[in-house]
Amino acid sequence: MNFDFAPVWENMPTLLEGTGYTLFIALFSAVLSLVGGMAVALTTLYGKKIFSYPLRFFIWLFMGTPLLLQLYLLYFGLGQVGILIPALLTGILGLGIHYMAYNADIFRATIISIEKGQTEAARSLGFGRMQTLWFFIVPQAIYRALPQLGNNMILMLKDTSVLSVIGVTELVLNAQFEIANTFRPFEFYISVAVIYYILNLILETSLNRFEKKLESRR
Amino acid sequence: MKDQPQVSDKKSAPLMLDIINVKKAFGDLEVLKGIDLQVTRGQIVSIIGSSGSGKSTLLRSINHLETIDSGEIWLDGVRVNQPEMKGMEFERHINSVRQNMGMVFQGFNLFPHLSTLDNIRLAPIKLKGMEKHEATDFCMELLAKVGLQDKADVFPSNLSGGQKQRVAIARALAMQPKVMLFDEATSALDPELVEEVNLVMKQLAREQMTMLIVTHEMSFANEVSDHVLFMDQGVVCEQGPPDQLFSNPKEERTKNFLKKHLQQQ
Amino acid sequence: MDFALMWEITPLLLDAAWITVTISVLSFILGLGVATILVIMRSSAFRIIRWPARIYISVIRGTPFFVQLLIFYYGGSAFGINLEAYTAGLLAIGLNIGAYMSEAIRGSIIAVDKGQNEASRSLGFSRSQTMISIILPQAAGLMIRSLGVLGVIVIKGSSLVSIISVVELTYQSQRIISFTYKPFEVFTVSAAIYLILIYGVISFVDWLYNRYTRYLFH
Numbered sequence: 001m002n003f004d005f006a007p008v009w010e011n012m013p014t015l016l017e018g019t020g021y022t023l024f025i026a027l028f029s030a031v032l033s034l035v036g037g038m039a040v041a042l043t044t045l046y047g048k049k050i051f052s053y054p055l056r057f058f059i060w061l062f063m064g065t066p067l068l069l070q071l072y073l074l075y076f077g078l079g080q081v082g083i084l085i086p087a088l089l090t091g092i093l094g095l096g097i098h099y100m101a102y103n104a105d106i107f108r109a110t111i112i113s114i115e116k117g118q119t120e121a122a123r124s125l126g127f128g129r130m131q132t133l134w135f136f137i138v139p140q141a142i143y144r145a146l147p148q149l150g151n152n153m154i155l156m157l158k159d160t161s162v163l164s165v166i167g168v169t170e171l172v173l174n175a176q177f178e179i180a181n182t183f184r185p186f187e188f189y190i191s192v193a194v195i196y197y198i199l200n201l202i203l204e205t206s207l208n209r210f211e212k213k214l215e216s217r218r
Numbered sequence: 219m220k221d222q223p224q225v226s227d228k229k230s231a232p233l234m235l236d237i238i239n240v241k242k243a244f245g246d247l248e249v250l251k252g253i254d255l256q257v258t259r260g261q262i263v264s265i266i267g268s269s270g271s272g273k274s275t276l277l278r279s280i281n282h283l284e285t286i287d288s289g290e291i292w293l294d295g296v297r298v299n300q301p302e303m304k305g306m307e308f309e310r311h312i313n314s315v316r317q318n319m320g321m322v323f324q325g326f327n328l329f330p331h332l333s334t335l336d337n338i339r340l341a342p343i344k345l346k347g348m349e350k351h352e353a354t355d356f357c358m359e360l361l362a363k364v365g366l367q368d369k370a371d372v373f374p375s376n377l378s379g380g381q382k383q384r385v386a387i388a389r390a391l392a393m394q395p396k397v398m399l400f401d402e403a404t405s406a407l408d409p410e411l412v413e414e415v416n417l418v419m420k421q422l423a424r425e426q427m428t429m430l431i432v433t434h435e436m437s438f439a440n441e442v443s444d445h446v447l448f449m450d451q452g453v454v455c456e457q458g459p460p461d462q463l464f465s466n467p468k469e470e471r472t473k474n475f476l477k478k479h480l481q482q483q
Numbered sequence: 484m485d486f487a488l489m490w491e492i493t494p495l496l497l498d499a500a501w502i503t504v505t506i507s508v509l510s511f512i513l514g515l516g517v518a519t520i521l522v523i524m525r526s527s528a529f530r531i532i533r534w535p536a537r538i539y540i541s542v543i544r545g546t547p548f549f550v551q552l553l554i555f556y557y558g559g560s561a562f563g564i565n566l567e568a569y570t571a572g573l574l575a576i577g578l579n580i581g582a583y584m585s586e587a588i589r590g591s592i593i594a595v596d597k598g599q600n601e602a603s604r605s606l607g608f609s610r611s612q613t614m615i616s617i618i619l620p621q622a623a624g625l626m627i628r629s630l631g632v633l634g635v636i637v638i639k640g641s642s643l644v645s646i647i648s649v650v651e652l653t654y655q656s657q658r659i660i661s662f663t664y665k666p667f668e669v670f671t672v673s674a675a676i677y678l679i680l681i682y683g684v685i686s687f688v689d690w691l692y693n694r695y696t697r698y699l700f701h
Contacts, residue, residue, distance in 0.1 A: 003561060064678045066642035068653055069670060076666035121327035121386075124281050125341040125393060126317035128309060135340065139331045158547035165646060172550065179557075186558035189550055197545040217373065 007182040008191045015188075018174030019195055025091050025170060026157045032096030033156070034149065037103025038142075042133065044104070045111060055104075062101035067162060070098055075166040091160075091168035099156050106148045110141040143214065150207040157203055158196065171195060231258040233292075234397055234428045235280065240289035242275060249275045250286070251452040257397070260426040264439035264460075267449035268475060273432045276449070277401050280430070281321050282312050293318060294396050317345055320390030324402040326382040328374040328389070334361065335370040338389045346393070353392075360388040364418050380411030384418055397428040405434060416442075436479055440464050448472045489668050492659050496669075499655030500676045506569065506644065506651060507637045510576035514637070515630075517581025522588050536585075543582035549643055551575055556647040572644030580637055587629035591622040624696050631688030635681050642677075652676060 008015070040059065044052045062070065071094045078085065085093075114137050122132040142149075164172035175188045182188075235257040242250040249272040257263050265273045278284045280291055282298060291298040298315050300308060329337050339357040342348040348356070361367045364384035374382055383403055390398060400419065404412045416438055423429060423442050433439050439446055440460045447457045448469075456469045467473050524536035543551070556571040566574070595618050603613040645654035656673040660666050 061674070061678070064681045065674045066639040066653065066677060068642045068645065069656070069674060069677065072653070072657060072660075073666060073670045073674075076660055077670075080664070080666055115325075115327075117323060117325050117327035118329065120283050121321075121323060121329070124283065124316055124319070124321035124323075125389070126313045126315075126345050127341070128313050131344065135344070136329055136331075140329075143331055158549075161547040161549040162643065164549075172553075186554065186561035189554045189558055193542075193546040193550050193554065196547055196550060197542065200545040 003187060004184060005187050005191070007178070007184050008187050011178045011182070014174045014178055015171065015191065015195065018169065018171035019199070021088070021168075021174075022157075022160045022170040023199070025088065025095065025160050025163065025168070026153075028092045029096035029099065029156060029160075030153055032092065033099035033103050033152070036096065036100040038107050038138065040100060040104035041107035041111060042138075045108060046133070059101045059104050059108075062098055063105060067095075067098050067159060068165065070094060071162065071166050087166065087168045090166060091163040091170070094166070095156060095159060095163065098159075099152055102152055103145075103149060106145050106152070107141055110144040111137060113144060114140050146211055146214070150211065153207070154200065154203055157199060161192075161196070231260055233257070234259045234261070234294055235430065236290070236292040237276075237280070238290040238292075240276070240279060240286050240291065242272075242279060242284060242286045249452050250279070252289070253449075253452075253454060255447065255454070257428060257430060259428055261445065262423050262429045262431065262443050263445045263447065264431045264433055264443040265447045265449055266433065266436065266439055266475075267447075267455075270451075271449040272452045273447075273449045274401055277399050277430060277432050281316060281319055281399060283321075313345075317341075317393050318396045320387075320393060320395035320398040322383070322386050322390055322398065322400045322403045324405050326374075326379070326386050326406070328377075328382055328386055330374050333371050333373055334366065334377070334385050337374070337385060338392045341389070342392050357388070357392055360391050361385075363391075363421070364388045365414075378411060379407045380414045383407065383415045387415075387418055387422075391422075397430060398422065400429065400431040400433070402432055402434065404438075434479075436464065436476070448475065450475070484671075485665055485668050488663060488665055489672050492663075492669060493672055495659065496652060496655055496673050496676060499650055500652045500673075500680070502569075502649065502651040503638065503641050503653075504680070506573055506576065506649065507634075507641050510573050510580065510641070511634055511637050513573065513577025514580035514584050514633075517578060518584035518588055521581065521585035522592075525585070525589065540582045540585060543579055544586075548575070548579050548640055549646075551579055552643060552647065568644070568647045568649045572641070572647060572649045576637060576640060576644070580633055580640075583633055583636075584630060587633060588622075588626055591625035591629060592618060594625055595621045624692060627688060627692045627695060631684065631692075634684050634688070638677070638680055638684065 040055050044055045044059070046052075047055075071090075074090055074094045074097075078090065118136050118140065119132055122136045123129075127135065160170055161172045163170055164176065167173070171192055175192045179185050179188050233256055235255070237253055237255040240250050240253045241248070251272075253272075253276055255263070255276075265276065267273045275284055279286045280293075280298065286299055289299075293315060296315060296318075298312075300311060303311055329340075332340065335354070335357060338360060339348075339350075339353040342353045342356065343350060358367060358370065361370055364387060366381060366384055366388070369377065369381065369385075374385070377385065387398075387403075403419070404415050407415065412435070416435075419429070419431070419438075420442055431439065431443070443460050445457065446460045446463045448455050448463065448467075448471075450471050456463060456467060456472045463472070464476065467476060521536045521540060524532050527533050552572065552575040555575040556566065556568065559566050559571070599617055599621065600613060603617040604610075608617065641651060642653035645651060645657065648654065650658075652673050656669050660669050663669065
């Protein structure tokens with residue numbers, strides 16, 4: 001056995017830079033997956049058939065295949081049709097669209113779970129269909145979905161690591177870059193794991209606090 | 219049997235609700251078999267009957283929460299159901315009609331994500347374009363009226379059933395409706411909470427609000443109404459002033475219903 | 484769409500899918516073993532036994548599976564151990580999913596009404612008798628559901644072992660793309676295989692759950 005963490009310390013700036021990218025990707029993918037997920041859910045529930053059927057198929061397809069396969073398809077597929085976008089954007093799109101399907105599935109279930117009486121009360125006051133959705137159904141659906149959405153955000157943060165496979169600069173790819181120079185895979189990957197553990201802990205604690213705070217308001 | 223509704227002292231007041239030969243079926247089941255009813259301004263009409271008699275369906279049809287199959291419903295000279303209108307045109311029409319009707323549900327249906335005050339003032343702000351501070355003052359008055367001015371910032375989950383229903387009444391009143399529809403407003407409440415809601419409704423009655431009340435509380439109906447309808451199997455079986463209908467019913471079915479109800483209490 | 488090519492590569496992809504199936508099944512079984520040990524450790528009366536299990540679960544859940552896999556495959560050299568790719572992949576999936584399974588099993592047991600435990604103990608059943616004949620049969624329904632979800636996650640996660648050159652479905656797809664340059668055709672076939680596997684498992688779990696709950700309550 002021989003460990004040497006000195007190369008890790010020396011290359012800490014690279015790892016921290018990678019961490020920055022990881023957080024950046026996670027943030028934008030999260031926004032994309034949440035906003036898009038709600039839009040997809042609403043369209044599948046209330047939209048015209050030509051929109052709702054393809055989107056239901058999208059949810060089914062993306063929940064039934066691995067993330068990596070979807071990333072490859074995006075990566076190679078975009079290349080095949082001649083669309084060239086920066087790797088970072090490919091990563092955000094790939095991860096965001098993957099979790100969009102999962103979030104849409106959650107939103108669908110929570111929207112359906114809102115009692116019929118809520119719609120009736122809003123409509124009886126004179127609110128229109130869209131207003132009823134916007135003021136009453138969507139906010140309650142989001143509230144009910146929060147624990148599951150939070151869980152998906154935690155999974156998504158960890159899944160940013162997979163983006164290294166399609167060449168997106170983030171924590172793992174930066175670590176691999178230094179591993180190639182120093183031949184210290186164990187030390188680097190353990191350090192990467194520690195960083196993820198800390199990020200995960202922070203995310204989990206803040207999500208818990210946020211949920212508690214919302215709950216105490218009611 | 220289906221004589222014209224006779225209104226004692228408010229006969230000369232203008233017509234507020236006019237319901238003409240309304241029919242409604244769920245599949246093969248006919249729930250409303252041609253209902254006629256006229257309610258004048260300031261009149262308080264109670265509808266009694268066993269469950270399945272169609273009384274709730276009638277009330278919900280007036281608010282267009284149920285779509286009737288045939289007949290006409292008029293609110294203050296405006297036709298509520300408009301079979302010729304389609305799509306967005308009808309959507310706009312029904313939204314504006316509903317703003318003139320207050321509906322109170324058995325299950326309260328307060329919005330759990332909004333505070334008591336927001337439950338009440340959201341509709342006047344968003345639908346009537348009322349200024350926020352103006353709406354706040356007005357809605358605080360309504361809250362005071364139902365005795366809950368100290369609960370403005372509380373969320374519905376922290377209210378008792380009786381308090382929830384009083385907020386729901388205030389919410390409906392905030393749109394300054396021409397008529398209030400009560401669908402078994404006290405049925406879901408514990409017995410000791412019924413009275414506080416009844417008191418609010420009695421106060422509205424004193425203020426000459428036009429009210430249509432579906433209820434299973436005979437003593438309340440007797441006390442508050444100008445006119446009572448007894449519905450059975452989708453038709454108005456008997457109607458008249460409360461003292462006549464309750465103490466001297468003519469129809470056999472009315473007698474049976476009232477007798478059964480007395481035994482239960 | 485080049486249908487001839489799709490027809491041609493299907494046998495190749497089916498062969499690789501068999502590896503996906505075996506590695507998923509074996510690591511699922513390994514995971515069940517790990518989970519059982521963790522659940523027993525966590526219910527121990529001694530803190531010194533409970534804590535290692537808690538730390539293990541926290542570390543596994545707090546770090547990306549992908550990084551764990553890289554540590555297993557590339558990190559072993561620091562200890563003079565070099566695992567074969569298939570073995571490293573199998574171990575990584577099994578040890579990872581075991582932590583999640585232990586939480587699922589514990590959750591199902593906790594979800595059984597507390598009164599059941601008290602009723603059983605008041606009749607004179609021992610702790611273990613209560614667990615085996617009263618609690619577990621009731622918890623099993625919920626367990627089937629949550630372990631089924633984890634089974635699906637195992638299949639999707641197994642695609643990541645392609646990174647350490649295990650020739651399973653995703654690896655094979657990527658390899659075929661590298662000489663045919665037809666990502667859409669290849670991914671259509673491999674996605675179809677994944678969909679059959681994943682929705683097959685979901686239907687099987689539903690069937691098992693319905694059968695079991697029918698047996699339990701009728």
